[in-house]
Structure formats: structure tokens, C-alpha cells
Amino acid sequence: MNPSAAMKDGSQLRQKEMIAEHYSRLAHSPHTGEKSVYTFVPGNLTELVRSFDLLPVLPEINALQSAMRGKSKDYIAIAEKLGHSEDVCTYVKCDVGMKRSGNLGPTGEHLPDPDLLLLSYTGCFTFMKWFELLKEEYKAPVAMLHVPYQAEGRITTAARDYVVRQLKESVIPKLEQVSGRKYDEDKLKEMLARSSRAEDDLVHVLESAKHRPSPIDAYFGGVYYIGPIFTAFRGTEEAVGYYRALRSEVDERIAMGKGPVTPDGEMERERFRLVVEGPPNWTSFRQFWKMFADEGAVVVASTYTKVGGVYDNGFRHDPERPLETLAEYCLGCYTNLNLPTRVDMLCRYVEEYGADGLLVNSIKSCNSFSAGQLMMLREVERRTGRPAGFVESDLVDPRYFSAANIKNRLESYFQMIEQKRAGGAA
Amino acid sequence: MKAYVGIDLGSTTTKAVVLDDAGATLGRGITNSRSNYALACEVALGEALIAARFGLLDRELAAAGMPEAERSRRLAALGLRFRGRQYLAQLEVFRRIAARIVAHDLLARGVAPVVDGMLDRMAGEARTLFAEGASRKSDFFRDLAGSRFLQLAEEVSRDGAAAFDRLVGVFDKAILEVENTPSGAEDFGTHARAASADLEDAPDALRRAVEAVASVPLQVASSVGTGYGRQTLPFPKEQIRSEILCHGLGAHAMFPGTRTVLDIGGQDTKAIQVDDRGIVTSFQMNDRCAAGCGRYLGYIADEMNLGLHELGPMACNSSRPVRINSTCTVFAGAELRERLSLGEKREDILAGLHRAIILRAMSLLARSGGVANEFTFTGGVAKNPAAVDALRGLIRENYGEVAMNISPDSIYTGALGAALFAWRDARRGEEAAA
Ligand code: SF4
Numbered sequence: 048m049n050p051s052a053a054m055k056d057g058s059q060l061r062q063k064e065m066i067a068e069h070y071s072r073l074a075h076s077p078h079t080g081e082k083s084v085y086t087f088v089p090g091n092l093t094e095l096v097r098s099f100d101l102l103p104v105l106p107e108i109n110a111l112q113s114a115m116r117g118k119s120k121d122y123i124a125i126a127e128k129l130g131h132s133e134d135v136c137t138y139v140k141c142d143v144g145m146k147r148s149g150n151l152g153p154t155g156e157h158l159p160d161p162d163l164l165l166l167s168y169t170g171c172f173t174f175m176k177w178f179e180l181l182k183e184e185y186k187a188p189v190a191m192l193h194v195p196y197q198a199e200g201r202i203t204t205a206a207r208d209y210v211v212r213q214l215k216e217s218v219i220p221k222l223e224q225v226s227g228r229k230y231d232e233d234k235l236k237e238m239l240a241r242s243s244r245a246e247d248d249l250v251h252v253l254e255s256a257k258h259r260p261s262p263i264d265a266y267f268g269g270v271y272y273i274g275p276i277f278t279a280f281r282g283t284e285e286a287v288g289y290y291r292a293l294r295s296e297v298d299e300r301i302a303m304g305k306g307p308v309t310p311d312g313e314m315e316r317e318r319f320r321l322v323v324e325g326p327p328n329w330t331s332f333r334q335f336w337k338m339f340a341d342e343g344a345v346v347v348a349s350t351y352t353k354v355g356g357v358y359d360n361g362f363r364h365d366p367e368r369p370l371e372t373l374a375e376y377c378l379g380c381y382t383n384l385n386l387p388t389r390v391d392m393l394c395r396y397v398e399e400y401g402a403d404g405l406l407v408n409s410i411k412s413c414n415s416f417s418a419g420q421l422m423m424l425r426e427v428e429r430r431t432g433r434p435a436g437f438v439e440s441d442l443v444d445p446r447y448f449s450a451a452n453i454k455n456r457l458e459s460y461f462q463m464i465e466q467k468r469a470g471g472a473a
Numbered sequence: 474m475k476a477y478v479g480i481d482l483g484s485t486t487t488k489a490v491v492l493d494d495a496g497a498t499l500g501r502g503i504t505n506s507r508s509n510y511a512l513a514c515e516v517a518l519g520e521a522l523i524a525a526r527f528g529l530l531d532r533e534l535a536a537a538g539m540p541e542a543e544r545s546r547r548l549a550a551l552g553l554r555f556r557g558r559q560y561l562a563q564l565e566v567f568r569r570i571a572a573r574i575v576a577h578d579l580l581a582r583g584v585a586p587v588v589d590g591m592l593d594r595m596a597g598e599a600r601t602l603f604a605e606g607a608s609r610k611s612d613f614f615r616d617l618a619g620s621r622f623l624q625l626a627e628e629v630s631r632d633g634a635a636a637f638d639r640l641v642g643v644f645d646k647a648i649l650e651v652e653n654t655p656s657g658a659e660d661f662g663t664h665a666r667a668a669s670a671d672l673e674d675a676p677d678a679l680r681r682a683v684e685a686v687a688s689v690p691l692q693v694a695s696s697v698g699t700g701y702g703r704q705t706l707p708f709p710k711e712q713i714r715s716e717i718l719c720h721g722l723g724a725h726a727m728f729p730g731t732r733t734v735l736d737i738g739g740q741d742t743k744a745i746q747v748d749d750r751g752i753v754t755s756f757q758m759n760d761r762c763a764a765g766c767g768r769y770l771g772y773i774a775d776e777m778n779l780g781l782h783e784l785g786p787m788a789c790n791s792s793r794p795v796r797i798n799s800t801c802t803v804f805a806g807a808e809l810r811e812r813l814s815l816g817e818k819r820e821d822i823l824a825g826l827h828r829a830i831i832l833r834a835m836s837l838l839a840r841s842g843g844v845a846n847e848f849t850f851t852g853g854v855a856k857n858p859a860a861v862d863a864l865r866g867l868i869r870e871n872y873g874e875v876a877m878n879i880s881p882d883s884i885y886t887g888a889l890g891a892a893l894f895a896w897r898d899a900r901r902g903e904e905a906a907a
Contacts, residue, residue, distance in 0.1 A: 421840055428755070437840075439760045449760065452741075456758060459715035463753050466718060 056308070058293040062274055065289065067154055069279050073102055074156035082225060085161040085181065088355045090169035090194055090377030092218070094238040094282035094364070099226040103279045104158060106177070110141040112153030114329035114443035122148060123444055136173045137412045137444040139180070146184055163225045164189045165218070170196060170382030171415035190221035194377045200388045202378045210374035235369050238282030242364040248290035249276055250358050255297050256347040257400055260317040262300035264307040266346035267336040270327060277355030282364075309340035318343030319461055322396045324389075324423065325408040325416055326351045330445040338454050342461050348396035350389065353381040357392075386419045390426045397431045403464045404433040406457075411441040434467055436460030474689055476525060477899060478696035479892025480514050481719065481885075482506065482703055484740050485853075487513040488888040489521035491691075496896045500524025501885050505613055509653055510705045514698075526661045526686050527552060533682040547679055550605065554668035556612065557603035561596055562664070563614045566654055568592050571647040581643060584635040588643060591625045615648055662687035695902075697895040699887050701740055712895075717743055717756050719890030724849040725751025726889055728878045732846035735834055735864070736886070737854035739767040742834050744841035751890075757841040759833070767853045769830055770860075776806045777819070784823060788859035791824035824859060831863040835871065844872040851883040 076083060083102045086092065096103050113119045122144025123137060129147070131140050145151070152158040164187050166178045182189055192213050195206045219230050252272055256265045263269070272293065280286040300307075306314035310333045321339075323346045328335050339346065356362070356376050365372040377383070384392070393405055405427045409417050421437070428435040438456045441447030476499065477492040487510075489502045502520025506513045527548060534544045568589070575585045595618065601607060602617070609617060622644050630637035665683045669675045698706035699719040706713060716736075724734040725747055734745040743758045759766060774781045795817050797808065812822045838844060848868065854860045865877060880886070 425842070434754065437757060452758070452760060455715065455741075459717040459753075459756060462715050462718050463756075466752050467754075 056296050058289060058296055059271065061289055061292060062271065065275060065280060065285055066278075069102075070152050070154045070156055070158075073104065073152065073159055076102060076159045082162040083159045084163045084165050084222075084225070085178075085187075086165040087167050087169070087174055088277050089171070089380040089382050090167045090192075091277065091281075091355060092165065092167060092192070092373060092377070093279060094235060094242055095214070095218070095373060096165065096222065097279075097282060098231055098235040098238055099222045099228050101162070101222065101226050104161065105278055106142045106181070107138055108278055109145060109153060109158070110138040110443050111329045113141055113145055114445075115332055116153060117330075118145075119330060119443040120445050134412065136177070136414075137442050139173060139177045141443045142177070143180060143184070146181075160185050161187045163187060163221060165192070165221075166190065167192045167194065167377060169194045169377055169380050170384075173415065188221065188225070190218050192218055192377070194383060197378060197384050197388065200385050202375055206378055207371060207374045210377060211370045214370050214373065232369060236366040239364040239366040239369055239372060241284065241287050242276075242282045243366070245276055245281065245286045245290040246358050246363050248294040249273070251294050252290070252297050253348070253352065253359060255301060256345075258301055259320075259401070260304070260306040260314070261320065261345050261347050262297050262305055262307060264309065264314075264336075264339075264346050265352060266323045266327065266349040267309075267332070267339070268307055269346070269349055269352040273352045273355060307345055310337050311340060314340060314343065314345065316343050317345050319464055320345055320347045320400065320402045322347065322393060322400065322402045322405045323349040323351070323408060324393060324405060324420065326354075326410055326413065326442055327408065328410075328440040328448050329443050330441075331448045331450065334450060335440070335448075335453070338457050342458070344457075344461060347400040347402055350381055350392065350396075353392075356380045357384075360392075382415055386423060389419075390423050390430075393423060393427045394430050397427065397433060402433070403468075404428075404435055404460075405431075406436040406438070406460065409437065409439045411439060411447045412444065413442060434460070434463050436463070474691060475694040475899075476522070476691050477892055477896040478518060478521070478693050479719070479888045479890065479895055480518065480696065480698045480700070480706065481716070481887035481891060482510055482514060482698060482700040482706060483738065483887075484701045486884070487517040487700075488885050489514070489517040490885055490888040490892040491518075491521045491525040492892045492896050493525075496893065498889065498892075499528040500526070501882070501888070503884070505615070506702070510702045511707060512653055514706060522691055523555075523661055525691060526665070526689075529686045529689060530682050533685055534678060537678045537682065539678060547675075550672055551665070551668055551675075551679065551683075553603045553605065554671040555664050557599045557671070558664040558667050560603065560614065560617065561599050562660075563651065564592060564596050564599070564618065567618065567647055567651050570650045570654070571643055574643055574646050581639055584639055584643065587629055587635040588640070591622065591629065591640075594625060595621055615652060619644065619648065695895045695899040697891040697898065699891040701738075712898075714891055714894050716887055717745055717758070718753050719887045719894065720851060721745045721747040721753040721756075721890065722751040722893050723886035723888070723890030724851060724878075726893055727880050727882070727886065728847065728849050730847040730876070731849040731878065733838065733841075733844045733848045735838060735848070735850050736852040737767055737830075737834060737850075737860070738852040739771070742766050742837060742852075744834065744837040746842045755842050757837045759837065766830075770826075770854070770857070772806065773809060773823070773826055776809055777823075782856075785827070785857035785859040785861075787820050788823035788827050789820075789862065791818070791820040793818075793821050794824035794828060795821045797822070797825040797829045824863075827857070827859040828863045828867075830854075831860060831867055834864070835867050839871075844868060844875055847876045847878065849878040849880075851880075851886045853884070855879050855883050 073083060081102055083104050084096050085104045085106055088105055088107050093103055113122060119141045122141045125144035125147050126140035150158045164178045164181055166174060166189055168174050178189055194210060223230060253265055255262050275286045275289050306317055321344055357379050362379055397405060407420050407424050409420055424435045438453050440453060475494050479490045481488045483506060485506055487504050487506045490498060491500045493499045500521045501524055502517045504513055504516040531544055531548060571588050575581045575588060626637055626640035629635060665687060669680050669683050697712050697714050698708045699714050699716050703713050720734055720736050724731050732747060736743045741759050743756060745756045746754045748754050770784055771781055774784055795812060809822060850864060868875060
């Protein structure tokens with residue numbers, strides 16, 4: 048990820064190095080002979096992929112990184128020229144445009160073509176279309192993992208067995224084929240044990256926001272915190288080290304009673320505590336964040352930081368049941384949860400984190416996230432009795448970020464909270 | 474006496490409302506927003522303070538035992554003379570500025586006496602312009618003086634006294650400066666005394682009331698700003714409130730039973746839910762696109778070469794509204810031309826267009842929580858009868874019979890809300906101090 052100037056904590060520098068190293072390793076892979084697997088963040092199978100010594104590439108991360116570096120606009124324009132309509136998910140268009148512009152990754156280095164497209168299908172139908180396009184672009188083989196939606200609000204044995212069977216019968220054989228190695232369960236178990244350690248530390252960090260003032264921003268800051276664990280690093284020593292360090296940094300902040308670091312430095316006074324639903328906007332990430340920080344608004348919990356997987360409900364990767372645990376992980380990621388479960392989760396956040404209310408950032412081009420959001424908003428409002436707010440933007444298409452409009456709505460929302468607090472006196 | 478002020482700095486007009494110690498409205502003022510926001514506020518506030526003094530005059534006369542009908546007749550007459558005096562004062566400001574402009578422009582020097590002559594005539598006409606029953610298209614100085622100046626310029630140029638273009642040039646330059654020069658309009662005492670002297674039959678009670686009110690110091694105890702340009706107001710942050718909150722509270726003050734407010738302005742549309750104290754509980758507003766806002770109707774009016782205020786009445790003549798689904802502002806013109814070329818009638822197309830923007834508003838209303846109870850419609854579009862009809866029909870269709878309020882003063886809703894916030898803030902400050 049791309050830490051802002053203000054975020055020069057040790058963990059941030061470390062993360063930056065990890066990522067740079069990974070991209071450079073990818074760039075050199077044609078010479079080193081290392082092979083790459085393109086896959087998705089929600090329900091990713093990083094440990095499994097890396098147990099075959101394959102390198103994961105995450106097109107979603109490339110897209111958001113491109114947006115943060117101001118490149119997505121041109122990439123999207125290229126994709127639209129190729130015939131993709133305005134309504135297509137902008138991650139997809141950004142990715143397609145990047146490929147057509149020479150496939151230079153966010154650090155400016157060349158990205159290798161995929162040796163395998165690992166399509167972990169969780170909750171979003173666009174995933175299938177996206178990799179169908181990439182399959183054509185790269186003429187690469189696809190391994191499909193179909194993850195059933197949690198329609199009943201829990202992971203059924205049948206669903207888990209179904210995912211495990213696919214892992215055994217189709218995903219693992221494909222990985223063996225591409226890597227030229229045999230499936231090594233002991234190696235996988237070691238990785239899963241490391242995942243679980245990192246996950247403990249991550250949950251500790253995320254839950255630190257229950258303190259007042261919260262030492263972290265669990266949305267804008269949170270996307271940095273989830274970077275390593277949801278991308279290429281889960282199950283590695285580096286990730287374990289990163290989360291250990293992050294945890295002690297955050298503990299230090301708590302001990303000193305400090306608020307979160309924002310683009311303008313440390314937040315002096317926490318005025319509003321919010322739960323946020325929906326992904327952030329990446330093209331104006333800092334500007335968007337500043338709109339919160341300027342008003343003293345801290346995000347104490349967010350659902351976006353659970354897209355890769357939900358850990359704060361107790362889930363940890365379990366090295367003793369390697370394939371089952373991977374299946375449960377995929378089934379449990381946020382986008383794969385049904386709406387009542389998401390509402391429960393949001394209400395729980397509002398209560399447990401002592402939030403003033405729920406704010407939804409509705410993403411113009413992401414149907415997967417947007418469907419049902421207003422229903423969720425109303426329901427959370429009704430159940431918690433705390434006011435909800437609603438803003439609209441996009442992931443990586445700068446045309447859909449209207450700063451004045453968003454600022455207006457945010458300010459109104461903050462004032463609404465204030466007014467409600469004062470019981471009508473303000 | 475203490476006054477509490479709310480200012481709503483909109484994209485086209487700036488409104489001010491002044492409240493008294495009891496939180497009751499004393500006066501309102503409005504002006505066009507021009508490019509200088511700070512000045513627009515000053516002018517609107519000046520107007521509102523004058524209106525507030527007229528409010529005090531009314532109280533004064535009531536206390537002196539003058540019956541209500543007479544009070545309102547006398548104050549209306551005084552008001553007209555007062556406006557006439559203000560107009561004359563502004564004409565003098567204009568004369569000064571125009572003289573300077575002409576003196577600096579070698580080529581225009583010759584027109585100085587011509588301009589002077591024109592202004593003399595305009596000053597001479599002020600009495601008739603502000604006579605009882607005289608009609609004025611607008612009360613803004615720019616519009617009033619502008620239209621007459623241009624007529625006279627045509628006249629004198631026909632006689633060969635000066636070139637029309639040159640005179641227009643002088644006007645355009647001067648009026649900008651005039652608008653940026655505070656007119657002293659708030660100088661209540663001077664104008665009010667002169668105005669009452671202008672009235673032949675002014676009773677002593679009126680003269681005494683004018684004196685009494687002119688000497689009351691009106692002290693602005695606290696103010697709150699809102700509106701499109703609120704960030705540019707020279708107020709500290711705590712004194713700036715969102716339009717959404719102000720509209721909610723303002724509508725509640727006008728109609729205490731209101732639970733839902735729809736505001737369709739030039740730039741945006743908002744659907745607001747308030748509780749029984751006027752506190753906003755939820756809201757939705759249009760996204761970055763202007764579809765479904767007043768601006769859309771503005772484009773249509775331009776496209777049809779009509780004034781904005783003519784659209785609604787024309788649409789009301791429709792017998793068979795055309796079904797239009799798109800409210801894209803950019804394509805509005807194309808859509809219109811296509812329909813016309815298909816032989817559809819103007820009024821039927823217009824009725825369809827009005828319905829289309831109201832449909833957008835219906836979606837925002839639904840998303841904000843629907844309409845369950847008394848409902849208030851505000852914003853510039855609430856003055857448009859075709860939009861009101863379409864809204865009434867769609868509300869009934871979707872939510873059944875609910876009371877729908879439209880205040881003749883709805884343009885002041887935001888400013889009223891802001892003033893109430895100012896009043897409440899001051900109250901709280903006092904309570905905290907006590
Ligand atoms: S639609 Fe949303 S969830 Fe699906 S790929 Fe695009 S951004 Fe991701």
C-alpha cells in the first residue's frame with residue numbers, strides 16, 4: 048500500500064518495503080522462473096498458493112493502487128474504448144486498461160502474465176466475467192472455486208464439504224500442474240499456523256478502536272492494516288512480523304492516550320465515532336479521509352476491512368484442518384454473508400464500539416456491495432436508534448467523486464449527530 | 474434590542490431572517506447573490522434589518538392603539554416611499570461612479586452630460602415608480618435601474634446625443650461597482666423620516682413611531698449561516714450549519730406538524746425527515762448530477778426561449794402529458810427538440826418534463842424513508858404550479874392522502890432555520906452562563 052506522508056510509523060515503512068519487494072519479485076519472475084497466480088481478495092487462498100511457491104497477484108489491489116497513483120482515469124478510458132460500458136465495475140476496466148497499457152504494475156515495474164487464474168468466486172458475479180476477460184487477454188488457464196453464498200446465515204457442512212471437494216479435485220491438481228510440485232500438506236499447515244498468529248494481532252489492532260479516543264482509524268487507516276493479510280503475505284514470516292510490530296505500535300498509542308494518525312497528523316479531538324459500510328474511494332482517498340479528520344470523525348469499525356475475511360467473530364485459520372479451514376475462510380468473507388448477517392454485524396459494531404451511527408459509502412459501480420445497502424441502513428438505524436448517513440462515490444473512477452456533494456452530505460450528517468446528541472437543543 | 478440572524482447564501486439569491494428575543498420573525502431580506510458573497514450577505518442582512526424595523530413600527534403603532542387595517546395600509550404606503558428613497562440614494566451612488574468611469578475614459582467623456590441628464594430623469598420618475606399600485610418587475614436595483622437606463626439610452630441615441638453601445642458600456646461597468654458598494658440602505662432613520670415627510674397624510678403617531686424605532690439600537694446577538702456558499706461566509710465554523718438541518722428546522726417552524734420536507738433548489742434536491750422538534754433524523758440528496766433539480770428547468774426554459782416562471786403555467790395547460798423518462802440535463806434540449814419534431818405540443822412536453830423531475834424527487838423521498846405524515850415542499854421549484862401538481866399527484870398515488878404545505882415565504886425556509894439555530898445557540902449560551 049501507499050502510506051501517506053503523515054503515516055511514517057515503523058509498521059508502515061515495513062509494509063511499503065514488503066510490497067515493493069513483492070512487486071519487484073514479480074517483475075523478475077520471468078528470469079527466476081517463478082510462476083504467478085492471479086486471484087481475488089475475498090476468500091483468497093494465499094497460503095495454498097504460496098505452499099506451491101507460486102506468487103499471488105491481485106488485480107483488485109493493482110486497480111486500487113493505480114487509482115491512488117492517479118492512473119486509473121486513463122486505464123478506464125482505454126477499457127471504454129475497447130467497448131466496456133460506463134456501468135461496468137471500474138476495477139475491471141482499470142485492470143483491462145492497465146493490461147493494454149503494457150501491464151505496468153503500481154510501482155512501475157512490469158507484471159508477469161498469469162500462469163493460472165484462480166477464480167475464487169465469493170459473492171460477486173463480476174469475478175467470473177472479469178476472469179473470463181483475462182482468460183482471453185492472457186490465454187491463461189482458469190481454476191474455478193465456487194463458494195456458495197451463506198444464504199442461511201451460517202456455514203453448512205454441505206457447503207464446506209463442497210468447497211473442500213473442489214479444492215481437492217480441481218484447485219490443488221491445477222496448482223500442481225502449474226507449479227510442477229506436489230501438494231505439501233505439512234508446508235501448508237505451517238503457513239496456516241503463521242496466519243493464525245498474524246490474525247490474532249490484527250484482531251487486537253482492529254478492536255483497539257473500542258478505546259476512547261480510538262488509537263486507530265479502522266477504515267482509512269484500516270485499509271493499510273489489512274494490506275498484508277489480505278494480499279500476498281498471509282502465512283509468511285513477514286506478515287507475522289508486521290502484525291506483531293503493528294500491534295505494539297497501537298498498544299503504545301493506547302498507553303499514551305493518543306488518537307489516530309490522519310493525513311494531517313495526529314487527530315487532536317475525537318468528536319464523532321462512526322461505523323462505515325462500503326469500500327472507500329481510492330482516487331481521492333486522502334481528500335475523502337480529510338473530510339472526516341477535519342471534523343474529528345473517526346471510523347471505529349468498518350465492514351470493508353472484512354472483505355478478505357472476517358476474523359473478529361472468532362475465526363482463525365486452523366492448521367489442524369487445513370482444507371476445511373480454507374473452505375470456512377472463503378465461505379465467511381464479508382461479501383459472502385447474507386444481508387441479515389451483515390445487519391447483525393453492523394448493529395454489533397455500533398453497540399460494541401460505542402459509535403454515534405452508521406455511514407454508508409455507496410459505490411456507483413459495485414453492485415455487489417451496493418445491493419441492499421439502504422435496507423441495511425434503515426434496519427441498523429431502527430435497531431440501534433442512532434442516525435445513519437449516506438454518501439455516494441466510486442472505487443477508482445474519478446468522475447464519480449464529487450467533493451462538494453460528499454462534503455455537504457458528510458457535514459450535514461455530522462451536524463445531525465450533534466443535534467441528536469444535544470437532544471434538539473443545538 | 475437583541476436580534477438573531479440567519480443567512481442563507483444560495484447560488485442565485487441570498488436571504489436573511491431576523492428574529493427577536495422571543496424567537497419570533499421580525500424581518501426578512503433578499504438580494505441576488507452576485508459574485509461577491511460577503512456583500513450579498515451584507516445587503517440581505519441590511520434589508521432584513523430594515524424589515525425588522527418595519528416590524529417594530531407595526532408593534533409601536535399597535536401599542537399606540539392604531540387598528541390593524543390602518544396599520545397595514547399606512548406601513549405599506551410608508552414602505553413604498555421608503556423604497557423610493559432607497560432607490561434615489563442608490564441612483565446617487567450610481568451617478569458618482571458613472572461620473573468617475575466617464576472621466577477616466579477619453580472616448581466617453583462626451584457622454585457625461587448625457588448620462589447625467591438620464592439619471593436626472595430617472596430620479597424624477599422615482600415617485601411614480603414607487604407610487605401605490607405601480608408595477609415593478611423586480612425590486613432589485615440592478616433590474617429596476619437597468620431596464621429604465623437602457624430605454625433612455627435607446628431614446629437619446631436615436632436623437633444622436635450619444636452612441637447606444639457606449640452608454641450601455643458605462644452602465645455595465647458602473648452597476649458592478651454599485652452592487653459592490655454598500656448603499657447605506659440600512660440607514661433606516663434617514664430614509665424613514667424622508668419617507669414619512671413624503672406622505673402628505675402621515676399622522677403624528679406614525680412620525681412618532683418612526684422616531685422611536687429609529688433610535689432603537691438593533692444589536693445582532695448571534696448569527697448562523699447556511700446555504701450553497703456557506704463556507705465563504707465570514708463566520709466561525711460553529712456558526713455555519715448545513716442547509717439540510719436549516720431546512721428541516723425552518724419547515725418545522727412554519728408547519729410544526731411536518732415530518733417530511735422536500736426541497737428542490739437550483740443546484741440540488743433534498744428529501745429530509747424531521748422529528749416533532751424539527752430535528753433531522755434522515756436525509757437523502759441527489760448525487761453529483763443536476764438531473765431533477767431546478768437547474769434542469771432552467772435549461773428547458775433557455776431552450777424554449779421562455780422565462781423560468783412561464784414554464785409551469787404553460788405546462789398546466791396540458792391535456793395529454795407526454796411520458797418522459799430521462800431527466801438528463803445535458804440531453805434535455807435534444808429530448809425536447811425531438812418531441813417537438815414528432816409533433817407533440819409544447820405544453821404536453823413540458824408537463825412530461827415536470828413530472829420527470831418530480832419522479833426523481835420521489836425516488837429520493839422513498840430512499841429517505843418515505844412520506845408518512847404532513848409534508849412540506851420548499852425551494853424555488855415549489856413556486857412552479859406544474860411541479861406542485863405533479864408532486865401532489867405522485868404523493869397521493871404512493872402514500873395516500875397526506876397534508877402538503879407550501880408557504881408563500883418558502884424561499885426563507887433555510888434562513889429561518891439558521892436564525893432559529895442562532896437564537897437557540899444564544900439561549901444555550903445564556904443558560905450555560907447562568
Ligand atoms: S463489482 Fe464490486 S465486488 Fe465485484 S469485482 Fe467489482 S468492485 Fe469487486
